[in-house]
Amino acid sequence: MTLLAVSLIIFSVTEFLPGDAASVMLGQQATPTVLENLRHKMGLDRPAYARYLGWVIGTSEAEGAVFKTNDGGSTWKRVALDMIAPITRTTFD
Structure with a gap:
């Protein structure tokens, strides 16, 4: 239960940070189309709960x-x- 709470806190904190991973990777000069494509590729266009579940499932699989x-x-x-x-x-x- 503690691990679940910690993972929720960490995920929530990263959600409230300004910007997202795609905008940080591409910088301010990125065009909106390129930025949107990267967000889609990274799954950042999905709802937060779906990204969290994907993250939890992905980290629990040793193969990945x-x-x-x-x-x-x-x-x-x-x-x-x-x-x-x-x-x-x-x-x-």
């Missing part, structure tokens, strides 16, 4: 969770669980 890491100059993706597992084993031992 990846980190971009830099390893010796080559950027690659690795499943988040593979990166977190050694840390959690140490934590709970």
Whole structure:
């Protein structure tokens, strides 16, 4: 229950910040059409409750969770669980 409350608080705070991710990524020089296309691609045109549910479901699926890491100059993706597992084993031992 606590995790749900914290996730709702974090999501709500980001909703009340000025602007959105699309406008930050594209900057002030972006045309309204390009901005609207990116908002649609990112799902920002959906209602807040739908974005929240998608976010919760997406973060609960280990297959979709990846980190971009830099390893010796080559950027690659690795499943988040593979990166977190050694840390959690140490934590709970």
